[in-house]
Amino acid sequence: MERRAFFKLAGISAASLAALGALGACDAGIVEDNPLMGALESDDASESLSPAGSPAVSFSAEVDVLIVGSGVAGLSAAIAPVKAGRSVMIVDKLELLGGESYESNGVICVAGSDVQRAAGADRSIDEAWQVVQKKLSEVGVVELALAQRLFEAAPRWVDLLASEYGAQFSDPSIVESDDVKGLILLPKNGLGDMESIMVPLRDGLLDAGAVFHTDYRATAVILSEAAVVRGVRFSVAKGTSTVDVGARRVVVAAGGFSSSQPLVHSYLPDQERIACYTTASMGEGQMLCEAVGGQLEGMDVAAPLTSDIPQAAAWGLFGPTLIVDALGNRFAREDSIDAAANACAADERGYWWTIFDEELVNGGQSRSLAQVTSGNSRRVVGPCNDLAALAAQAGIPSETLEGTFARFDAAIEAGKDEDFGRTSFLQKLNPPYYAIKQMPVRYKTRGGVRTDEDGRVLGSLDAAISGIYCCGASAAIGMAGIAASGASGMLVGEAVAASLEGDDA
Ligand SMILES: Cc1cc2nc3c(=O)[nH]c(=O)nc-3n(C[C@H](O)[C@H](O)[C@H](O)COP(=O)(O)OP(=O)(O)OC[C@H]3O[C@@H](n4cnc5c(N)ncnc54)[C@H](O)[C@@H]3O)c2cc1C
Known part of the structure; x- marks a missing residue:
């Protein structure tokens, strides 16, 4: 009952909300300022929910799909659900969207896209995969099936971004290097211009109704009593407050773990004395999934x-x-x-x-x-x-x-x-x-959360954990790069959209 009352009072007055005592970890000041507040009301008052490790959940909003992380994986995961008319929220812990993807060089490892073919930079996907596979095997990636699936999906991802979102790539024929001819694409203005790809994608998703929030750090997955994933708890406003968002599906796209000294210490000790480049990749996606029973794999494969x-x-x-x-x-x-x-x-x-x-x-x-x-x-x-x-x-x-x-x-x-x-x-x-x-x-890591073909997080005995997916550098995709992360997000988004449709049928 408290939660229903709480939701009804959302946004009225901080004092009355505080007096109600039903905010859980929600700070009153944040309730007033929080753009999520009052957005939606949970109609399931009897459900008892608790985030892993702490009590008192109070949903500020509920969406069909909640995506943690706004790099290429997170944005790409939004494409299919948004297209299917689902409510989608994309949340990032940083003040700016885009994560490491936006900071990257933009060297996109892909072959066989229409964008490349149209420019005569042709290399068959099969032939290109032989090159990539050899390189992955040399660096110790053993799970190649998913990497291959992503490599094969990457041209479709590129073409989707170009044709439906207006992402712009530079002329692929400018690549002269024999080794990578027909195997890489760059953004329109060359190295370092991920803006030409990610801004149109972000704007297209916004136009289609996706909601974005920055400065929201996911700290726990919220589970129902039956241990079904029901949403995510966020620390907001630099950690002074907490917001809970309910979701029918959660997609973890929080990047790799190259900036996490503790994880690098545990899994890649030989690299712990080397500096790291970003603060985006703290391994929080891996830890969130692990907290609900997800398995990690390939974490000790040397990071490039x-x-x-x-x-x-x-x-x-x-x-x-x-x-x-x-x-x-x-x-x-x-x-x-x-x-x-x-x-x-x-x-x-x-x-x-x-x-x-x-x-x-x-x-x-x-x-x-x-x-x-x-x-x-x-x-x-x-x-x-x-x-x-x-x-x-x-x-x-x-x-x-x-x-x-x-x-x-x-x-x-x-x-x-x-x-x-x-x-x-x-x-x-x-x-x-x-x-x-x-x-x-x-700057990047290769290991991460073990998933099935659809990106569902796998728990013990390889059983999929209901309601939670993982993609991009948070997942054990082996490839660790823009194209693989984007393709992985796209495929996970498609699986999420299909599974919601299945639920509703
Ligand atoms: C400098 C640099 C150059 C690179 N150049 C290339 C290149 O040329 N080619 C290539 O293929 N790859 C390159 N990479 C690697 C590539 O950028 C990554 O593999 C890819 O961007 C991963 O995408 P992602 O969406 O999975 O993760 P990211 O782009 O890192 O996105 C993850 C997002 O999740 C957010 N996040 C993390 N934790 C939380 C949390 N708890 N709550 C909410 N949000 C959270 C982060 O802030 C981030 O925005 C480069 C990386 C770096 C750092």
């Missing part, structure tokens, strides 16, 4: 590292670069996003320099070059008219640097990089030279 200036790590895919350590020695192939960071951390080299020339500065990623070099001017040296000047400015022993260039030039002559197997942009760098200094950081 990148540069602390992430876009610079991708430059080698788009133009000639040479990577050297503090002493001027080459130590990793340049046409790979992760190679330098992984090798730098593994060999404890501390930091590295990416050396580049005017071809990269004026090439297809000139926007990224300008943005990154101006934002990190104290880490950039050049223009330098010769190697001696470059070595002096970078504090590298001149003789070693010259030796490295000589060996690299010999590899170019031979047409083969015996040292690191680089295949793209195996060409001479010409003065004036530039270089940018970087260090390795943790």
